Amino acid sequence: MRLKLIEKHRSFGGEQCKYSHYSEVLQCVMTFSIYLPSNKEMKKIPLIWWLSGLTSTDDNFSQKSGFQRLAEKYQVAVIIPDTSPRGEHVADDEGWDLGQGAGFYLKATQDPWAKHYNMYTYIVDELTTIASTLVPNFSGEESIMGHSMGGHGALVIGMKNAARFKAISAFSPILSPSQVPWGIKTFSTYLGGSKASWKEWDASELVKEAGIPPILITQGTQDQFYPKQLDETIFLKNAQENNQVVNYKKMEGYDHSYFFIATFLEDHFAFHMKFLR
Amino acid sequence: MRLKLIEKHRSFGGEQCKYSHYSEVLQCVMTFSIYLPSNKEMKKIPLIWWLSGLTSTDDNFSQKSGFQRLAEKYQVAVIIPDTSPRGEHVADDEGWDLGQGAGFYLKATQDPWAKHYNMYTYIVDELTTIASTLVPNFSGEESIMGHSMGGHGALVIGMKNAARFKAISAFSPILSPSQVPWGIKTFSTYLGGSKASWKEWDASELVKEAGIPPILITQGTQDQFYPKQLDETIFLKNAQENNQVVNYKKMEGYDHSYFFIATFLEDHFAFHMKFLR
Numbered sequence: 001m002r003l004k005l006i007e008k009h010r011s012f013g014g015e016q017c018k019y020s021h022y023s024e025v026l027q028c029v030m031t032f033s034i035y036l037p038s039n040k041e042m043k044k045i046p047l048i049w050w051l052s053g054l055t056s057t058d059d060n061f062s063q064k065s066g067f068q069r070l071a072e073k074y075q076v077a078v079i080i081p082d083t084s085p086r087g088e089h090v091a092d093d094e095g096w097d098l099g100q101g102a103g104f105y106l107k108a109t110q111d112p113w114a115k116h117y118n119m120y121t122y123i124v125d126e127l128t129t130i131a132s133t134l135v136p137n138f139s140g141e142e143s144i145m146g147h148s149m150g151g152h153g154a155l156v157i158g159m160k161n162a163a164r165f166k167a168i169s170a171f172s173p174i175l176s177p178s179q180v181p182w183g184i185k186t187f188s189t190y191l192g193g194s195k196a197s198w199k200e201w202d203a204s205e206l207v208k209e210a211g212i213p214p215i216l217i218t219q220g221t222q223d224q225f226y227p228k229q230l231d232e233t234i235f236l237k238n239a240q241e242n243n244q245v246v247n248y249k250k251m252e253g254y255d256h257s258y259f260f261i262a263t264f265l266e267d268h269f270a271f272h273m274k275f276l277r
Numbered sequence: 278m279r280l281k282l283i284e285k286h287r288s289f290g291g292e293q294c295k296y297s298h299y300s301e302v303l304q305c306v307m308t309f310s311i312y313l314p315s316n317k318e319m320k321k322i323p324l325i326w327w328l329s330g331l332t333s334t335d336d337n338f339s340q341k342s343g344f345q346r347l348a349e350k351y352q353v354a355v356i357i358p359d360t361s362p363r364g365e366h367v368a369d370d371e372g373w374d375l376g377q378g379a380g381f382y383l384k385a386t387q388d389p390w391a392k393h394y395n396m397y398t399y400i401v402d403e404l405t406t407i408a409s410t411l412v413p414n415f416s417g418e419e420s421i422m423g424h425s426m427g428g429h430g431a432l433v434i435g436m437k438n439a440a441r442f443k444a445i446s447a448f449s450p451i452l453s454p455s456q457v458p459w460g461i462k463t464f465s466t467y468l469g470g471s472k473a474s475w476k477e478w479d480a481s482e483l484v485k486e487a488g489i490p491p492i493l494i495t496q497g498t499q500d501q502f503y504p505k506q507l508d509e510t511i512f513l514k515n516a517q518e519n520n521q522v523v524n525y526k527k528m529e530g531y532d533h534s535y536f537f538i539a540t541f542l543e544d545h546f547a548f549h550m551k552f553l554r
């Protein structure tokens with residue numbers, strides 16, 4: 001594993017870094033960003049994962065959310081993966097909601113996607129190993145949050161690894177991918193036409209399992225993709241039938257943008273820190 | 278004056294808006310952004326001007342600084358002009374530090390620049406009139422801040438209009454444009470070779486005047502343009518000889534980026550609010 005540091009900025013007392021590396025899992029060069037708080041008191045540092053939405057890279061959250069103020073305040077590291085494998089040799093599509101920039105944090109099984117599109121294993125295994133070497137005094141505690149496609153990713157990865165992630169939160173997430181246009185398009189492409197194979201990547205199915213982490217979701221009422229792509233009905237019904245407490249908040253007048261995320265990010269950090277301490 | 282609203286996002290309870298309009302002063306279509314706080318208590322609202330640096334538009338500060346949290350906290354409106362006239366018919370240069378994106382907030386006198394490059398009058402007159410119509414319950418109180426070229430702009434506009442602006446602050450500003458490469462290049466191009474004509478646009482000269490507003494400056498020590506483009510020596514010497522108190526702070530390890538601005542923006546807002554209340 002050779003990491004190349006490509007950016008480093010002091011930010012709120014800590015360091016905002018960007019790395020590139022060759023991913024063995026994805027078989028391409030990837031970038032990711034990581035914030036390390038100042039840790040002046042040399043305490044144990046937990047790690048929050050942020051998964052971004054369609055068309056994003058690791059830069060959107062690092063540049064537009066203002067999260068560094070909160071990561072420093074709470075003394076937590078934050079890692080931001082890219083949203084898909086990248087490169088000229090990596091399968092792609094003309095649409096902005098499929099292919100590069102739209103990895104959906106799953107493990108593709110269909111050609112030509114299966115070779116590179118395995119963001120799930122990249123995050124859960126390969127990037128996890130890297131992160132653990134980069135966070136000084138890592139406490140071993142982790143949680144996960146994300147936005148839109150990345151909100152779906154946070155829910156799926158968090159629930160599939162319930163013993164590992166102490167909390168999950170999402171801004172305007174895709175909650176029932178098997179039922180909405182974005183999810184149907186990508187799942188049928190990456191996973192094939194058999195809907196049985198979609199279930200393990202569908203948050204509305206996974207929320208039926210026992211012992212999943214606490215969940216916070218924030219959704220803006222003026223979101224251009226709500227409710228069509230982001231409908232919460234099935235997810236909340238299944239959660240309730242499973243006695244899983246989900247804190248689902250609707251915020252009047254907010255849209256799908258980083259202006260929305262920045263506004264409510266402190267609520268999400270505070271929620272995560274309840275379970276990371 | 279016809280304004281076209283091209284973006285509106287709820288942000289921290291207030292509204293982040295982006296407008297386009299035809300500028301009579303600049304003779305081209307311009308965009309600007311403005312934040313209006315929620316003003317739930319229906320109080321009088323002051324206005325802070327933000328001037329951006331080279332290559333920026335009004336989007337950089339609105340998307341990367343996180344200022345909306347502070348504008349809502351202090352219940353102040355913030356207006357962000359673009360950095361130059363724009364358009365295919367507007368004179369330009371191949372360099373990123375001259376022409377479009379590099380208006381330097383002055384009034385050009387040389388051809389082909391004089392026709393459009395008058396950001397000074399655009400801001401001090403035309404955009405001021407527009408802003409006063411957009412801020413509900415405008416208190417009439419104003420202050421000005423900026424970054425790099427925009428830090429220079431804030432100092433120059435603030436000091437040339439000392440009765441109007443209650444406070445001035447700048448992040449990593451050009452302080453002696455007549456002495457440094459960026460300033461020499463633009464001043465000789467926009468204003469001509471006679472250095473006498475440069476003085477009215479040079480913060481190090483203007484700081485010799487009486488009765489100028491209180492000034493706060495923050496500079497990162499790892500700024501890639503410091504000290505070459507951003508040297509403070511002459512400005513601080515002239516300020517001291519004039520008994521003008523300038524709070525000039527150096528911050529260890531910080532660079533020229535918005536990560537730096539975001540970190541210290543709360544200090545700047547707190548400084549401005551001392552004089553806007």
